[in-house]
Amino acid sequence: MNGKHDRDDRRSDNLSDLPPETILETDEEMRRAQDAIQRTKPRSDHSRGGQAKETNASVFYRPTLRPPMPILKVCDDGKSTGEIVRIRTEHFLIGRTEGDFRFPNDPQISARHLIISSHQTDGSHSWSISDLQSENGLFVRVRKGLLQHNSEFLLGGGKYRIEVASNSNQSPNRRHSGGTQNWGSSLPDGTTTLTEVLSDGHGERIVLVKAGYWIGRDATCDIVRRDDIFASRRHAQILRSANGWTITNNKARNGVWLKIPIVNLRHGQECYFQIGEQRLCLSIGVDK
The missing domain is CATH 2.60.200.20 (Tumour Suppressor Smad4)
Structure with missing residues (x-):
């Protein structure tokens, strides 16, 4: 390589x-790969032969002390867009019959399938997506x-x-039985x-x-x-x-x-994941 x-x-x-x-794989990489969004930067005044203008634009206010609010996107069938859920609790359970968000019509999703949790270590915030030993995994x-x-x-x-x-x-039987084994x-x-x-x-x-x-x-x-x-x-x-x-x-x-049984995300990161036949995306402080 x-x-x-x-x-x-x-x-x-x-x-x-x-x-x-x-x-x-990030959302931006997916957009670039599929040419879904064409980003073009406007020419500066220098490119027009003029003098560059000084920019003093402010940015939108956002919290600096509390952890950022995670954004969960529940993708619509056949699309990369979908329902937006703002997670305002430290733990957010997803399942078929139990949890803060449920998918009762997907039999491949376990009753309690995964949990999204907030963590703080030495003043640094992170979030995890953890499989709860579900039948079909994360x-x-x-x-x-x-x-x-x-x-x-x-x-x-x-x-x-x-x-x-x-x-x-x-298995022990396969290693030591000495009997007839399955082909291959x-x-x-x-x-x-x-x-x-x-x-x-x-x-x-x-x-x-x-x-x-x-x-x-x-x-x-x-x-x-x-x-x-x-x-x-x-x-x-x-x-x-x-x-x-x-x-x-x-x-x-x-x-x-x-x-993967567990994924940890920090500020500025996102993760697309699938349970059953449902695709979702968790974003932590990612500008969309």
Whole structure:
């Protein structure tokens, strides 16, 4: 990886509590990737041959002592816009049947699915999004993510799981029974596989042996999602790295969503996340 990419990976939006090499994808990056907003700066008076005017404009008042108010966006179906909820409590519970915000019509959301909480350490405020050991977990939109044993991610309309073969990762019965094993149940230690997770069980399993794999709708991809209308032609790339494997979003409209149990956000940061089939965004002091 070249120096430019190394510098990009060390940007401030790479939160310290996330797994190594995992970087959240921001709203601004999504807008740039999809060309949804074209920003143009007006020419200064210098560019017109005139004298630059001094600017003494003030900014809107905002609190400086209390923590900033988090803004939760509940995305409408098929859109990046949606209902805006201002969180004015230290804890905000989201679930299907319990909580401050509920999704009673989504059976993939647990009764108590996640909680958004405020924290203060040495005068510094932060907020966390924590999965409450839900059945289907918390998925966070990432620009780049580290894939370890049992990592799961959403891509297009599909869900995948990474598994790394190891004696310690196998059940005692599988390791020591000496009886008949399922076909393909035993793989050499360190072998990494990618399995599509289907509603009725596991789908196709691929042993990762190459340095990289493209996933997308295009027939030239290594892993083809031919009939997936939510997948881009070349949606994402899985690459071998020093820490194992990483997945990088290729500016795909619908992104890559990595399963993470908890995310911490500081002032000026935001996070898109998904529970069940519902997508949301939490912003902490981010100008929109």
